[in-house]
Amino acid sequence: MEFLQGKLNAQVAGNRERNAYYDGEHRLAFAQEKFYEAFGGVFQSRWAENFCALIVDSVAERLRIEGFRMTDDPNADRDAWDIWQRSYMDDDSDSAHVDALITSKSYVLVWGDSDSKPVIQPKSANEMFVLTDPADRRKRLAAYQEYRDDWGTLHSRLWLPGGGFYKAIREEGDKTWREPEAGPNAFKVVPVVPLLNRPRLSGKPISELDRVIPVQDAINKVMIDALVASEYAAFPQRWVTGMELEEDENGQPIAPFRVALDRMFHSEDPQTAFGQFQAADLSNYVRLAEALTQALASISRIPLHYFLVNSGQPPSGESIKSAEAGLVAKSRQRQRSFGESWEEVMRLCFAVLGDRRQDACRAEVIWADPEYKSESEHIDALTKLKSLGVPDRQLQEDAGYSPGQIARFDKLMAEQMERARVQAMVFGQAPAADRLNGSAGGRDEESGEEMPEAA
Structure with a gap:
């Protein structure tokens, strides 16, 4: 158990930055001291220019499950959909997809309730870890869950192949776990299915934010510099020479003028000269931020108009289809990857019921079309297909x-x-x-x- 607990803690630590960036809590260690002087009380450690959430949500909103086919019957399986609805998965499946896109993985536990009916429970990678066979990534050797309740008690659960299930608790302040208790488990396999984002044959699955965060940091840096420039250099600084300044009782110079729109500078000394420096040009920051945003769109395969760069007349018709082709293809790939996991989840649900559909190797998920189409064009195409x-x-x-x-x-x-x-x-x-x-x-x-x- 200690080994799996260590694996879970390392997984949680690796996900901390990803979750923070999705929530808009970005690191601003590169900000100038003057930024904290002028805006520290406003922004603190948060930043509003958060493209990380946009990149994740743009894919997640196109991953909507509408049904299952567990057999060769062309109609959707009503029993599978009843199980799905009973477990509130219309909403919880979206949360599972979002977490998998952010942290590269989430988990789905299948269990039986007191009436021996299957229950589907999505779990975060911050509380669940699954150990797989290095020789077969689809073979699960163990699953470990750890969570803390509102009273501070730490709970752990362990699933093993062949029907092993154990649970233990540790009260707040205790250094050791209580004696684990064995529980009932009718499954012959570990009933926790991972949802992996962009899985690979070698290496770990990839979060949608891993390649995005460095570019997001660069955008934040540019925008912070622009804010500092707007505060200190975006208006023309005035200067005056040839004037003797008065001092206060502490020897500090007193400003000779009160600057305002309805006031003029004047001096009786003919040697006094007035002038001003040129104001900083903030358009340079804007162009650099737009260039970085274009790089962000290319890396994430999110259409550029989603970022409102050079926003004017939005694309329409065939141009918007072309712009969203990469996002649609990316969404379809996520459907294939997540779909394999959801099919296994439904087979486990029928295993709880002792139904023959637990061996439905031809099961498939019915996904909503990830491509947005105009209603008139869509219906016209369907009429031709008829x-x-x-x-x-x-x-x-x-x-x-x-x-x-x-x-x-x-x-x-x-x-x-x-x-x-x-x-x-x-x-x-x-x-x-x-x-x-x-x-x-x-x-x-x-x-x-x-x-x-x-x-």
Whole structure:
């Protein structure tokens, strides 16, 4: 347990800077002393020019899960969606994605409640660590969780392969853990699934902020220098020569003039000369900040117009599609990576129920389309696809409707047809479908003979 606790502590330490930058708490060690003199009480250690949150949120908002297919059935799996909704995963899955993007990983625990129903619990990398087999990164050797409650008690939990589960506590002020207690665990594997951001075959997964933070620091440096220049050098400094200054009782010189818009400088001494220095040009700072922001956009693959650089008329139509192509591709890659983990999470949920879908190797996640499209263009494209024979249900998915909405369509359509049939009976007119099939009786238009009603 001590070994895994040390691994968790090292993981937490590595994530501290990433979490701080996402929250907008940036290090300002490079700031000049005059910055703290003028703005220390305003900004302190926080900085508002926070692009780190924008970079993470731009990807996270395109990672929306709408359902699961656990078998070859083309429809979404309702049982899987019931489990998902019961665990509040519409909201918690977004938190899991955000944490994985920030810290490079988050975790999902699958457990059974008192009624033996599966429960999904996302966990932060600040409280959970999973040890994997060096020879097989998908094989989990142990999972360790540690958290502190509101009374200061430290709780730890340990999962091992083959059904091992142990928990222990340490009261505030104690130096040792109490004797661990074994708990029930029906799983034969460690029931904690990592969500890894940009996993690699060798090396650790990559946070979205690892390559961004140095550029963010450079932008902060430039903007801080611009603030200092605006305070001390952005207005013209005046000078005067040839004037004898009066001193106070302490020998300190007294300013000869009170500067204001409605005041003039004058001196009776003909040797006095007045002048002013040129004000600092802050546009140089702006151009440098824009160049660094463009580098930030290139590194993160976030469209430049998201940063409001050279903001004027925003892009539209095909230009915005082209600008967002990198972000869309990046989001799809995250969907594939996270999707593998979510599929395993759902298989573990069905393992809790003893359902055969625990072995559904063809399971897949139904993601919302990460590409934003105009409604008219989107529907027009779907209409053309229908002419190629694409089934209606697939078109409804492509249109952005969730599996739950699509399931309601069948019920609503049946109710609509029933209302039409009742109205036809009341007003003495067969429904349009019956008239087209010739099943409602009436008179033959060619012979004029009465046609019998269909049996």
